[in-house]
Amino acid sequence: MVAVEKNLAEWSPQAKDYAVFDLQNNEGYLFHISSGAYLKFPIISGRQDYVYNLGRVYWGETPLREWEVKSTHLQPDRWDYGQDGFFLRLYFQNQFTHYGIHTHTAAKTMFKKQNRYQSYGCIIVKEEILELLNQTYLLNNQSLKVVTTDNIAEYP
Numbered sequence: 001m002v003a004v005e006k007n008l009a010e011w012s013p014q015a016k017d018y019a020v021f022d023l024q025n026n027e028g029y030l031f032h033i034s035s036g037a038y039l040k041f042p043i044i045s046g047r048q049d050y051v052y053n054l055g056r057v058y059w060g061e062t063p064l065r066e067w068e069v070k071s072t073h074l075q076p077d078r079w080d081y082g083q084d085g086f087f088l089r090l091y092f093q094n095q096f097t098h099y100g101i102h103t104h105t106a107a108k109t110m111f112k113k114q115n116r117y118q119s120y121g122c123i124i125v126k127e128e129i130l131e132l133l134n135q136t137y138l139l140n141n142q143s144l145k146v147v148t149t150d151n152i153a154e155y156p
Contacts, residue, residue, distance in 0.1 A: 044124035
């Protein structure tokens with residue numbers, strides 16, 4: 001099967017789609033399992049430094065692992081989580097984490113910067129991508145497989 005890149009206008013979520021976030025290049029991918037087609041888009045990932053967030057100090061780099069989105073939330077902080085505060089929660093080995101996928105009020109400015117290691121560990125995407133990820137999550141019975149990797153060549 002030959003993987004074919006689709007553009008945003010051509011993309012429609014399908015059952016069993018999954019997301020891969022290439023942290024080496026700060027690019028995200030949605031993959032159709034049925035055809036190998038994919039949608040590629042820019043992302044912001046975790047700072048490669050210590051951060052202070054929610055009363056905690058930790059290394060801000062986004063971890064490399066296999067996750068699952070198992071819930072969504074509306075965050076009250078509309079600066080860090082965008083105008084709507086919509087948040088796709090990432091679970092690791094069926095355990096709740098503080099990591100997730102969301103947008104940011106300053107996303108336009110953030111995406112213009114060459115260095116896209118700017119979050120406190122979460123994946124930041126543009127509004128239209130967040131909507132596609134949510135549609136995919138809903139289509140898959142409120143579940144979305146997510147991989148964060150530094151080797152995109154392993155996928156699909």
